[in-house]
Amino acid sequence: MERMIGVIGGSGLYEIAGLEEARWSALETPFGAPSDQILTGVLEGMRMAFVPRHGRGHVYTPTSVPYRANIWALKSLGVTDVVAVSAVGSLKEDYAPGDFLVVDQYIDRTFAREKTFFGPGLVGHVPFAQPVCPRLSAICAEATGARLGGTYVAMEGPQFSTLAESRLYRSWGADVIGMTGMPEAKLAREAELCYACIAMITDYDCWHPDHDAVDVAQVVATAQANAARARAVIAALPRLMREAPCACGHALDGAIMTAPAKRDPEMIARLGPVLARSLKG
Incomplete structure (x- = not known):
């Protein structure tokens, strides 16, 4: 299977160095436009696509990022492996500003976002106990030299945490x-x-207790310092890509609950590349 890497860049990461045949292209999806034009090209012989999550110039809030359009667009381009680069706050002494961590679990505390491609007329329930790909996560850990394994609390924002919230998330053991x-x-x-x-x-x-409350200037400064390292990590990914068993490519097997006769044809058409394999034939 030919693999294609999709990179979703977070705060401080807006480009990929060394990309050959680089081209920015505007795409439209059934879920609106992605966060920005999508950069495609070839890196170390491997096809790659890049989308800046917040748009170049950071124009989308965490809530307003068009997540469905971004994923749909990457899938439609032939992406098989998505590496998300995200700026985060540490909830443990073990992780200091400037450190990297490859996440393997999430606690979802968001509440104002569209979280699924499915809906009335086409109901699907995918397994999510292990929310990341073990093969790709291991590759990212190798590329970064960072620890593999940690829990990410996803909060709605755009405000930062209260002290009480921060202490609560720490009590949960989140990283x-x-x-x-x-x-x-x-x-x-x-x-x-x-x-x-x-x-x-x-x-x-x-x-x-020994650090000031988080503010935008601090986040931006550290994110920019991290960006150079993140670009080096991305440049290393094609050389480390390898095949290994994972269930990600068959997540929809048995997931669609709606009876064939009751499935909404418009929804099936809308989901296009998302459903192409599972509804084949």
Whole structure:
């Protein structure tokens, strides 16, 4: 199977260095336009696509990011593996600003976002106990030299946490907190994409007694410092890509509950590339 890497860049990451045949293209999807034009090209012999999650210039809030359009667009381009790069706050002493962590679990505290491609007329329930691809996550951990395994609390935002909230999330044993991990990972699963998250730590949220409360200037400064390392990590991914068993590409097997005779033809057409394999034949 020919693999294609899709990179979703977070705060501080807006380009991919060394991309050959680079081209920015505008796409339209049934869910509106993606966050920005999508950059495609070839890196180290492997096809790649890149979408800046917040748009170049950071124009989308965490809530208003068009997550469904971004994932649909990447899937339609032939992407098989999505690497999400996200700025996060640390909830543990073990992780300091400037550190990277490859996430393997999520706690979804968002509430104002569209979280599924499915709906009335086509109901689907994908498995999500293991929300990231183990193969791709291991590759990202190898590329970053970071720990593989950590829990990401996804909060709605755009405000940062209260001190009480920060202490609560720490009591849950969570490792990092961010605003964009959900529903991105859920939608990638529905689209049968391998998905991994590289969390770039920018701050200590507001729980740490020896640090000021988090603010935008601090986040931006650390995110920009992290961006150079993130670009180096992305450049290494094609050389590390390898095949290994994973269930991501068959996430929709048995997931669609709606009887064939009751399925909405317009929804099936709308989901196009998402359903192409599972409804084949």
